Amino acid sequence: MVHSWNGKYRRPAGIATPDYQQPMRDELLWVYEGLTDYYGKVLATRSGLETNDDFQEVLALNAAMLDHRSGRQWRPLADTTISAQLLYGGRSEGVNRRRAVDFYPEGDLIWLEADTIIREQTHGEKSLDDFCKKFHGGKSGPPKVVPYDFDDVVKTLNDVAPYDWKQFFSDRVYTITPHAPLGGIENSGWRLTYTNEVPSFLKTREGQRKYTDMNYSLGITLGSDGSVSDVIPGSPADQAGFGPAMKLVAVNGRAWSAKLLRDAFKSAVTNTAPVELLVQFNDFYKTCPLDYHGGEKYPILERDDTKPDLLADILKPLTPEPPEDSAGKK
DSSP states (O other): OOGGTTTTTEETTTTTOSSSSSOOOOTTHHHHHHHHHHHHHHHHHTTTOOHEEEEEEEHHHHHHHHOOOOGGGGGOOOHHHHTTHHHOOOSSTTHHOOOOOOOHHHHHHHHHHHHHHHHTTTTSSSSSSHHHHHHHOSSSSSOOOOEEEEHHHHHHHHHHHOOHHHHHHHIIIIIIOOOOOOHHHHHHEEEEEEESOOOOHHHHHHHTOOOOOOETTTTTETTTBBBEEEEOTTTTTHHOOOTOOOOOEEETTTEOOHHHHHHHHHHHHSSOOOEEEEETTTEEEEEEEEOSSSOOOOEEEEEOOOOHHHHHHHSSOOOEEEEOOOOOOO
């Protein structure tokens, strides 16, 4: 639905090519896809298809994932848009070092921050909704495509709320940044932190996609058969010798399972002995002692009571609840 006006009606000039002989230039996919991804989640929550808790859990998972991308040390977000045609088909192995199509989840963070800045600059009188109405709003009539460039985005944002938007996007999209842009989360009255309990959304996602996410403790993602999808550089798993395409076979001498792995590292908090992990690589086997005692870590958002809850304002429905009739029905 969002794409009908962001991408179909308004389209980056580099993608609005007249024929198949002209190459598409994808630099503005952080608007085309990033803004769409953000509003897809926001509108689903406003309409009641998802809950505020769902939104917060997904935002926390994406923020933590992006904040641990070692590829950020050499690749700005803009390069993931330019290389999109290659990254779409990239394998999961090594994704942390090279980055993926990060303009989708990182677009959520960037446009959330833009939303909070507009609200702060206008003392709550305007929001990113006003930008979208002005930038994407059209007149009734036959279908058409209206191309735009970076300067058009900056100009329209300045019309809504004067700010140094050019520098704002330059810092977050075109500059190498070792950490994810968490300003929107912090501005909206929340902070990214970690818990030792698997959040409900992650538990559901793991069940649906058949994987185990221990990125923020061990630094590793495992398939249902124990195959190693990727390893975060510098993490305990990386230091123990784990690498992509290996396969976890056993935990402390017992056949591996996600529960057994998690239980082993729960016990390791009070046990000084390393956890013995047996891994397979092709027809070779080796034991990797993993000397980690920090417990499980899963990303969540935590409320910062020193700031107003702008996130609740962003996610609240724009239409009032229908009144109840005499029978108590809406």
